[in-house]
Amino acid sequence: MLTYLINGLSLGSVYAIIALGYTMVYGIAKMLNFAHGDVIMVGGYVAFCSTSYLGLGPIPSTLFAVVVCTVLGIVVERLAYKPLRNATSLAVLITAIGVSYFLQNAALLIWSSNPKSFPNLVGSIPNIVIGELVIPSTAIVTVIANLLIMLTLTMFTGRTKMGKAMRAVSEDKGAAQLMGINVNRTISVTFAIGSGLAAIAGVLLCSAYPTLMPTTGSMPGIKAFTAAVFGGIGSIPGAMLGGILLGVIEIFAKAYISTQLSDAIVFAVLIVVLLVKPTGLLGKKVSEKV
Amino acid sequence: MATMLKVNDLKVHYGSIQAIKGISFEVNEGEIVTMIGANGAGKSTTMNTVAGLLKPTEGSIEFLGKSLIGIAPHKVVNEGLSLCPEGRRIFQHLTVLENLEMGAYTRTKEEADETLQKVYNLFPRLKERYKQIAGTLSGGEQQMLAMGRALMSRPRLMMLDEPSMGLAPILVDQIFDIIVNMNKAGTTILLVEQNAQMALSVADRAYVLETGNIVNSGSGKDLLSDDSVRRAYLGG
Numbered sequence: 001m002l003t004y005l006i007n008g009l010s011l012g013s014v015y016a017i018i019a020l021g022y023t024m025v026y027g028i029a030k031m032l033n034f035a036h037g038d039v040i041m042v043g044g045y046v047a048f049c050s051t052s053y054l055g056l057g058p059i060p061s062t063l064f065a066v067v068v069c070t071v072l073g074i075v076v077e078r079l080a081y082k083p084l085r086n087a088t089s090l091a092v093l094i095t096a097i098g099v100s101y102f103l104q105n106a107a108l109l110i111w112s113s114n115p116k117s118f119p120n121l122v123g124s125i126p127n128i129v130i131g132e133l134v135i136p137s138t139a140i141v142t143v144i145a146n147l148l149i150m151l152t153l154t155m156f157t158g159r160t161k162m163g164k165a166m167r168a169v170s171e172d173k174g175a176a177q178l179m180g181i182n183v184n185r186t187i188s189v190t191f192a193i194g195s196g197l198a199a200i201a202g203v204l205l206c207s208a209y210p211t212l213m214p215t216t217g218s219m220p221g222i223k224a225f226t227a228a229v230f231g232g233i234g235s236i237p238g239a240m241l242g243g244i245l246l247g248v249i250e251i252f253a254k255a256y257i258s259t260q261l262s263d264a265i266v267f268a269v270l271i272v273v274l275l276v277k278p279t280g281l282l283g284k285k286v287s288e289k290v
Numbered sequence: 291m292a293t294m295l296k297v298n299d300l301k302v303h304y305g306s307i308q309a310i311k312g313i314s315f316e317v318n319e320g321e322i323v324t325m326i327g328a329n330g331a332g333k334s335t336t337m338n339t340v341a342g343l344l345k346p347t348e349g350s351i352e353f354l355g356k357s358l359i360g361i362a363p364h365k366v367v368n369e370g371l372s373l374c375p376e377g378r379r380i381f382q383h384l385t386v387l388e389n390l391e392m393g394a395y396t397r398t399k400e401e402a403d404e405t406l407q408k409v410y411n412l413f414p415r416l417k418e419r420y421k422q423i424a425g426t427l428s429g430g431e432q433q434m435l436a437m438g439r440a441l442m443s444r445p446r447l448m449m450l451d452e453p454s455m456g457l458a459p460i461l462v463d464q465i466f467d468i469i470v471n472m473n474k475a476g477t478t479i480l481l482v483e484q485n486a487q488m489a490l491s492v493a494d495r496a497y498v499l500e501t502g503n504i505v506n507s508g509s510g511k512d513l514l515s516d517d518s519v520r521r522a523y524l525g526g
Binding site: 164 | 341342343362363364365367368372373375379380381382383384388391392393395396439440443
């Protein structure tokens, strides 16, 4: 029981980190970046290559993956999404799906479709054993990383000038421009942060589930998107809560109900939540005085 | 008096619809200039074009001798020109203080702190409520916040788009008092208003805009007593 809970928290933390990327990009650019999941995959491959071929240690290879994905995020935004800033949201959505396929196929060309066995980058830390309960080190690192990221992001958006500008842009781009805020740069920074987080999520995900394929990012990507909607898209604590709940529900469904049906159960819960509270668990619905 | 803003033969289109049909006007340093006109006359379009949010199809906009055509909207603020937009457009989910900080986005921390004190002096209510979420302020307070926020960039010229919109008469008086005070403190004002009576009574000069053309101009006092203006905008 406790083991399931720990596994759930661990998986949920990965979802939460990915969901943060979705939610931030949505909050500011008002677009669903469906290629986000594939950035996770790229992060995984980069970390894989830097440990296996370059012989870097766990932390340098994670950092390297973060850097590569951050740059990737900025480049994708600049080339694919920026020209569509004033286009309909449908055009942007289709482009995002296109970027997703592009990244998957590029990975297919570079790394082939053979699954790579990902080295557990946090495996050097010993597991914690309490009586019969074994807490895997991956789970601990994942949960701690998630908490740190969450705290840092909350501080960033609440305290720093750039962070506040992001919130201003997410609310009213035109008014933000009138303040002298460079909206395009703010959106780039958001993509950079989201993609950097995706790289971390990729390393953590592959450390827990060590099969790396070009499609590795798709399913966690969709689940994390669900988590973001579940928690209330656009809300940082919402992404966190949604991710963790989703992970726990998924693991418990797998353990007690059915492995095959676990995804169906997860999405069923999402549907129920959206029926009851359409803005998600922590979705903003501020009544505005006029 | 030096010319601060000079707009010449400005034309603006929304797709195939021409909203501004070639208007010229100027604002001199230290003045309060107002632009009055009915809904759809093109007042806000003019403001938004000067602020860089809309691209003109033709014409020139010069501010302090420098052309503003083609300058990105977020850079126009740096030139010393600030627009307090129609409908206030404050950041509802940010606190009052955060809104003001955003107004000083292009300024250093020291400059921002200094200006903040001035804004608090002008709007004591904002100081009382600095921690409050802006969306929960009353309409009048939100207008004050929008004006305070626009002041935070230390503009030489402040453009105000319909500051009295949706406010009770007593608040309208208060807002106009503040506008006059801001002007006395050294900020040149370009004011767009539907409340022609109020606007003309505080303005040094005024332009009357009708369906994208300037049809009349003169001193505020002259236009207040002008027959055609009285009939169209002042109710007899």
